[in-house]
Amino acid sequence: MAYGGYDWNRRLGDYISSVADALNSQNGGQLSTLISVSRGSYCNVVAAGLDQNKGQDVNRLSRQLEKVAPLGEMLGQHMRCMQYFVNRRFVDSYNALEKSANAFLQEFRNWESAWAMKALHTVAYELRTIAEMADKEMASNGKIPDKLKGAGSFLMKVFGALAGKGPKRVGALYVTCQLFKIYFKLGTVHLCRSVIRSIETARVFDFEEFPIRDRVTYMYYTGRLEVFNDQFVLADQKLMYALVHCDPLKKNNIRMVLKYLIPVKLSLGVMPSKLLLERYGLLEYKEVIQALRTGDIRLLRQALQTNEDQFLRSGVYLVLEKLELQCYRRLMRKIHIIQKQKDPGRAHQVKMDCVLKALKWLNIEMDIDEVECIMAILIYRNYIKGYFSHKSKVVVLSKQDPFPALTAMT
Template sequence: MAAYLSMGEAHRRIADYLSRLDDAISQSDGADLASLLAISSAPASTPLSDALAAFPDFPRLASDRFPHLSDFLPPLLRAIHSHSLRRFGDAYSSFEKAASAFLQEFRNWETPWAMEAMHMVALEIRLLAEKADRELVMSGKNPDKLQAAGSFLMKVFGALAVKGPKRVGALYVTCQLFKIYFRLGTVNLCRSVIRSIETARNFDFEDFPVKDKVTYMYYTGRLEVFNENFLVADQKLTYALMHCNPQSESNLRYLYYWVFCSL
């Protein structure tokens, strides 16, 4: 159980978090901004979540202190609060609202300084959707959040699949989409994204980060196994194996398995 917090201390903690977010944006500090958006890995009780529980008027505090971020900050705080209470459906819905507002801001920024934060948003919306769907299944309801997350990530992909420096971030989002489609059993939806990556003039595959290329080759290699295109599958999976981080033993085991399947 969280220790008792005075209203004043709760107000201070929330204001400090909001100020850090605003500073990260105003100073174009993508790494710090990304760390502040990580929700799903947080424990149930944190200094911020305890403060949100003690200060229920936090949405108005966020809107009053930072009106230029009023579409982004209140739903973000609601998502953090709901996640700490293990209300994952509510957390997902609130985070999607915050993510949509963040995506709009991201589109307006000319440089890709916030790419790490955009990737964190893409990761978080998938992870929160998975938690929300498990919650829905347990309550006997239709699990539809992961599908909604896929629709949102297609919007993110569209924002990145343009000429300019932001396009190098598209492959990471593609890999998040693959993870959703494979989990949902809708791997046919991978095709349109693959076509965009492999045929669009906007992209040069060698420009993408190595870790994203490894993940991409792993999933597209698995797709080729399913389609019985074993030669192409072997090429893709071997690429992933040769470029995978050698310290990642679990990933290497998966890759060895799929390379064997492609033979």
């Protein structure tokens, strides 16, 4: 070892003194850097120090920790957490972190100002990150992963400490976003509802006052929630907000927003440009869009099948599948245009047989009754305006605006 034991002890002592300094000067930024685990530079120093120490100088250490009262206990646990983390014992690391976070939260509640907000956010971030690692470790050891769930409950407590009135509320949205990440990962998205209610119903605090970073993340997740409920207009608003306010340099974040915004926009009849798809590497949507442009049901089905795995994993498959109705609408429109060129006088009468032929040409097996059913649904859902005759198997399109804008559709 290049350093003697004394050296490491001194380094530990320095670390603890820096924490004490940050506390005394109420420097939240510095404290945050000091207690960062997974992306901090102090983690290795502390871990190496404790490894070298091997409990020989416990008294000395605890004497040093007294300097950071009332956070002595917290820092003790936190240093343990760092040590376990560096040694890749993530379950132990998480357990220590939760104790540390608990002690920190108690003190945080007592402080009137929000100076330590940044440090609390770091704690929240670390809780989620290390819990995920701990869960992986548990799963590979044949145990039931429950740390992320535990982190969720703990962050709800943190949220409770922030969500009230006062200067701390500004930090609540960050914790909300961490909670969303947990709930989406665990598939328990119904838990998002109570947090959303608490954020959106508060009149004392304007949403725009939250930091921009948190607002973007929040809108991204709530937008995705609306996608699950097929609420495309709301999803559009939220995801657009996220897109517009997202840092233009964060290309990957923009891509994540677009991944969900594109299917939503498509459902509302808005097609993205090819350039956009290429710039953000979202070429899996290319064929879907082409199918929608041409009314090619077969191509749509093929495109969904080719990228099935990707679409299913990102959770947009069901939305894309629903685009089929829009594709039928486009097909009707194409037929309408062709008929207009041939015989403008009777162009608005489309024989179902004609649709059937087009579908047969695309190798889509369907009988005339199903074509009629689809026409009925298109009319009922306001994809096209007109009526159909069961007896003569004809769709009569409205002479005015037979294909209304989809954005008006509910």
